[in-house]
Amino acid sequence: MKAVASTGGLEDLKVLTLPLPEPGPGEVRVDVHASALNPADVKVLSGELAGNFLHGKAKPLVVGWDVVGVVSAVGADADLPRRTPGGNSDRCSRPAALMSPRCPARDSCWGRH
Numbered sequence: 001m002k003a004v005a006s007t008g009g010l011e012d013l014k015v016l017t018l019p020l021p022e023p024g025p026g027e028v029r030v031d032v033h034a035s036a037l038n039p040a041d042v043k044v045l046s047g048e049l050a051g052n053f054l055h056g057k058a059k060p061l062v063v064g065w066d067v068v069g070v071v072s073a074v075g076a077d078a079d080l081p082r083r084t085p086g087g088n089s090d091r092c093s094r095p096a097a098l099m100s101p102r103c104p105a106r107d108s109c110w111g112r113h
Contacts, residue, residue, distance in 0.1 A: 004037075005060035010045040016060055023075035028096040030069040038065035 001020050006012045023029045041063040043049040078096030 003060075003062045004035075004064065005062045006045055007060045009047065010042060013045070013063070018060070018062070023073050023078070023096075025076045026078055026095055027075040028071045028078050029073035030067060031072045032064075032067045032069040034068040035064045036066040037063060040065050 001018055003016055003018050004013060005016045005018070006014075021029055040049065045061070045063065074096065
């Protein structure tokens, strides 16, 4: 998959090819259609929130808190409530409990489920 990630700080952001993530228990994989770099991502990459703000310490660090996409795989015990994190990549695995379902695909709609 393609992902915007950093192996260091903010100055090291680049598009990388990474393995396709498989959702673990309680997670879903999202096929990302649009994403944004959030101020929280900038703070994590600059060291202000490193490892403390919903981001792991593993490198490369895929950034992206705000995404729009379609759930393409569901891990065991995944439940879908109303909030969404994400990643600046074309696929990501995130806790299913944080996903925000929207309306089915149609004109003038944000997403599909």
